[in-house]
Amino acid sequence: MSRAAERLRLLITHLDRPPAAIVSFYSRLFYEENGFLLIKNLVSEEDIDRFRREFERICRQEIKVPGLVVMRDVAIAKSEFVPDQKAVSKLQDFQEDPELFRYCSLPEILKYVECFIGPNIMAMHTMLINKPPDAGKKTSRHPMHQDLHYFPFRPADRIVCAWTAMEKVSRQNGCLVVLPGSHKGTLQEHDYPEWEGGVNKMYHGVRGYDPQHPRVHLEMEKGDTVFFHPLLIHGSGMNQTQGFRKAISCHYASGDCYYIDVKGTTQENIEKEVKEIAARKYAVGDEITLKDTWAVRGRLVQGARISM
Ligand SMILES: CCCCCCCCCCCCCCCCCCCC(=O)SCCNC(=O)CCNC(=O)[C@H](O)C(C)(C)COP(=O)(O)OP(=O)(O)OC[C@H]1O[C@@H](n2cnc3c(N)ncnc32)[C@H](O)[C@@H]1OP(=O)(O)O
Ligand SMILES: Nc1ncnc2c1ncn2[C@@H]1O[C@H](COP(=O)(O)OP(=O)(O)OP(=O)(O)O)[C@@H](O)[C@H]1O
Numbered sequence: 373m374s375r376a377a378e379r380l381r382l383l384i385t386h387l388d389r390p391p392a393a394i395v396s397f398y399s400r401l402f403y404e405e406n407g408f409l410l411i412k413n414l415v416s417e418e419d420i421d422r423f424r425r426e427f428e429r430i431c432r433q434e435i436k437v438p439g440l441v442v443m444r445d446v447a448i449a450k451s452e453f454v455p456d457q458k459a460v461s462k463l464q465d466f467q468e469d470p471e472l473f474r475y476c477s478l479p480e481i482l483k484y485v486e487c488f489i490g491p492n493i494m495a496m497h498t499m500l501i502n503k504p505p506d507a508g509k510k511t512s513r514h515p516m517h518q519d520l521h522y523f524p525f526r527p528a529d530r531i532v533c534a535w536t537a538m539e540k541v542s543r544q545n546g547c548l549v550v551l552p553g554s555h556k557g558t559l560q561e562h563d564y565p566e567w568e569g570g571v572n573k574m575y576h577g578v579r580g581y582d583p584q585h586p587r588v589h590l591e592m593e594k595g596d597t598v599f600f601h602p603l604l605i606h607g608s609g610m611n612q613t614q615g616f617r618k619a620i621s622c623h624y625a626s627g628d629c630y631y632i633d634v635k636g637t638t639q640e641n642i643e644k645e646v647k648e649i650a651a652r653k654y655a656v657g658d659e660i661t662l663k664d665t666w667a668v669r670g671r672l673v674q675g676a677r678i679s680m
């Protein structure tokens with residue numbers, strides 16, 4: 373941390389009731405320097421319990437949500453099939469589920485998002501992650517990556533992720549691990565890591581990140597929320613407990629971001645995979661681009677949808 377930020381932090385911890393302006397200035401400075409900001413106790417227990425109940429309804433197949441992708445851990449998907457809610461490792465694209473999508477519109481979340489990306493806010497990508505107990509092959513790990521690898525829109529500074537712990541997350545059950553300050557670099561080349569036990573579909577990792585870079589394990593309580601930059605290198609460890617580690621998240625982008633063509637860039641490999649999945653699932657042809665798949669999923673949550 374810079375000396376200015378460190379001084380502010382000391383000031384805030386020594387004041388009984390630090391002025392709000394100082395706290396927000398410090399928070400912003402911390403985000404600029406580190407690429408993430410953790411806010412404790414931001415989302416209410418009541419809301420999280422509602423999200424959890426909705427998740428369980430979806431797992432029990434009591435409701436069908438258009439566009440929703442239900443993902444199973446590769447170690448489970450490749451063994452004998454158990455049609456059980458316990459096999460679900462992730463829900464992706466819940467924008468058509470009003471109850472889960474409430475998360476993306478929570479005023480306490482949008483207040484922070486607006487500070488980072490401005491008043492026009494699109495919810496681009498939604499996930500409920502149910503990290504399963506590791507089946508013994510370390511497939512519950514999420515390799516170190518930058519989320520921007522998946523996004524064909526820019527500028528990066530107008531994109532932010534909100535990630536809320538739905539229960540206590542610790543090193544034991546595979547909390548997020550971040551490389552502070554890594555968001556100041558550029559988008560790196562990503563590919564599948566060479567892991568013996570296998571790796572989940574589309575879980576690309578950064579090629580050759582510096583293993584000496586300081587790492588921070590983000591241990592969080594239920595309701596704590598971390599906001600992070602799409603260039604921040606992060607991942608999550610193995611779940612060594614018997615519980616399913618739950619978190620809910622949304623990637624936001626400004627309504628005035630613009631799409632890019634990823635042809636000829638390091639993102640070509642992810643475009644190819646997404647196109648293959650879109651072709652298989654939605655019977656669309658090769659004319660579909662990475663951009664199209666995001667344009668249909670994005671939803672406006674505040675302000676105006678200008679170029680997204
Ligand atoms: C008009 C356009 C519509 C637009 C829709 C476009 C949808 C494309 C999806 C795009 C996702 C974009 C990701 C954005 C990420 C944002 C940034 C955040 C970073 C990450 O989260 S990285 C991880 C992202 N991962 C994913 O998104 C994976 C999404 N998962 C899926 O799409 C499916 O779950 C999957 C893996 C394709 C399985 O499909 P499904 O039909 O449910 O499964 P089947 O039982 O039919 O199995 C098919 C085949 O896949 C194998 N399988 C199953 N699960 C996995 C797994 N986890 N890992 C690896 N392989 C898996 C299964 O064994 C089968 O294999 P076979 O060899 O037997 O055929
Ligand atoms: N062998 C590896 N190669 C590349 N990345 C790895 C490897 N092992 C773990 N990671 C990644 O490092 C991050 C942290 O993982 P993990 O929490 O297991 O680390 P750790 O330092 O072993 O922590 P702990 O001691 O708490 O288990 C995750 O993103 C994980 O996917």
Ligand SMILES: O=C(O)CCC(=O)C(=O)O
Pocket residue numbers: 499501503514519548606607608619
């Ligand atoms: O919740 C996790 O384990 C990490 C998820 C993540 O980084 C992602 O899906 O992009």
Ligand SMILES: [Fe+2]
Pocket residue numbers: 517518519606
């Ligand atoms: Fe990520």
Ligand SMILES: [Mg+2]
Pocket residue numbers: 609610
């Ligand atoms: Mg470990």
